[in-house]
Amino acid sequence: MARSTEPGDRGNVTADEVAAVAGVSRWTVNRAFRPDASISKRSRERVMQAAQQLGYVPDLMASSLRSDRSNLVAVLVDDFANPHKLVMMERLTRILRKAGSDTLLVNMVDESDASAALLSASQRRVDATILIGSEFGEEVVATALGAQRARKLIVFARYSENPNTISICCDDVAAMTTITDFIMDRGYRNPLFLAGPQTVSAHLHRKETFLDLWSAKFGSRPESTWVRAYDPQLAYERVSETLGGRSRGELPDLLVCENDALAVGAIDAIRFSLGLRVPEDIAVTGFDDVPQASSPNYRLTTYRQPVTAMAEALAAILAGNEPSGDLSRFEGELVVRESA
Template identity: 45%
Template sequence: MAKRPTSQNVADMAGVSKWTVIRAFTPGASITEESRAKVMAAAGQLNYRPNLLARSLATNLTHQVAILVDDFENPHKLPVLERLTLELQAEGLVPMLVNINERFGHVHALLNAGQRQVDAVILFGTAFRNETLQDARLEGAAPMFVLARDSQIPGVPAISCDATIAIEELCAHLREQGYRRPGFMAGPQTLSTALGRRRSFKTFWVRHGVEHVPELPAKSYSMTSGAEAVRHYLQETSAGDRIDVLMCENDALALGALDVLRSEFGLRVPQDIAVAGFDNIMFADAPAYDLTTYEQPIEDMVKTTIDMILGRRERQTVQLRGRLVVRGSTKRT
């Protein structure tokens, strides 16, 4: 294997010092355009690329960002990851995806990321808890950011869709359509990821005279769990006592519920039971589902997170407004 060219090789060919080569590849460094042009020409001929690892030792920055994900069953994750990694790379940052599971927990992942000297950690999942992330071993860890979820962790900013506004808009639409017996399907709840959607949903209906809002608990944010939850509810509840609209905490749950309502119980949507979701995933607008949902402002959330990581914006919790998308699964008129 051929030996890689060094900065000294480039300097010799360009007729400049080694430090001039280093400045030429350092954004914002002081160097004349003439010297930069010489360095770049020589680097091109030698096929030279700067050693980022060596640079990180000098700057104390690795330009690596760890992304911790713990619920890959949720189809909403893919478009967000696509946008997030695209924007990180555009800023010269290297995303490092970490699969959190029963064998590789959050503390283990954060300690591992610390050893790799990542510049920041983005928590993009549902299972992390306050007490876990406040483990004494994590003292001095890289700055953490929670994306697309609420956070109750002191010092850890959350960048999310404003759940209060979103649910208010969704519920106002449902009430306008004449629904009066609402139910809510919630995914697994943890201390630090209480999404606020369930709370806002119940608050709206209590304010409008509906004291009891049945809850359909789901084991995970997946179509399978959504199907299981609605199946159990329909089996245990007589037709006359059932809800007339089901709000699901995310679209994956809603799609699973729709499949069971129609194919297993022969119910009409929305005539017998209406269904709404949250996220506006790629399958939501398919004719088979035609799901009313709420679209999160992914691009704005991602850009806000990266601005905080790069110090262009103060690190603080931010809630952004999304967009209501009305489709046939709730429209009576």
């Protein structure tokens, strides 16, 4: 036996020490910790008892080194100003952990940082890389795919055109159609669309869908504007600027926002910068149903993505199951409140 069997060699117990106590071989010890392993009930019990006594737990680094399965997934986030990120992170980490995977959180500080962020992920042998950023473009996705070891690249809650990518998101066209139908039905006739970063075409789904549907019905293409990040503060400034000097007749009767982060800033601007009322003077719609949206301050009419179901689909994919439905066509629901 090569290794000493004394505990505390370097602070942590190894399988060898447990094996000595339990009177079995090291391999039996490790097997005891794998649910699918071929091991007798009796020796598993003895191992487990010895392990408990010594405070042994298998080392996941060593395990993944050999087995090429790390049970680690990287989650790359580029946009911490959007409260919806917190919701998604909570769901993802919870569901991934239930499925046996840990989460490596990588802060993608800016666009140029993307490849460095992906590098640290690949160096950790993650089983998959999940992008829940929103401001990155398709070229980031391409970089990610170029990185040698990135096994699976999953774009979460946003559509990606790249065919080598798995994109788990809801059907933006259907969702926006639902919202647009609702708006038209309510009689709004002069909307303004407030969009996020216009870096890539994938972002334009909601906007284009809305503008197309509207001009198909009314013949004229509504006005639109955008901000460089999904940040309420920026939305506030943009709305103040854009609508600031207008006379009553020139104002839109509705702001259709690409998501709630923008909608919240827009509402603040309407009230506190323009001095108008929501929804009486200008109505507002959002997307995501962040916790704030249900606050009596905002009572935002918005669209809720099935984040839990989406995260569960993600876990299923990591487990190797074939996706059951179309992963980029999840259906959410319109949440009607008082803002529109």
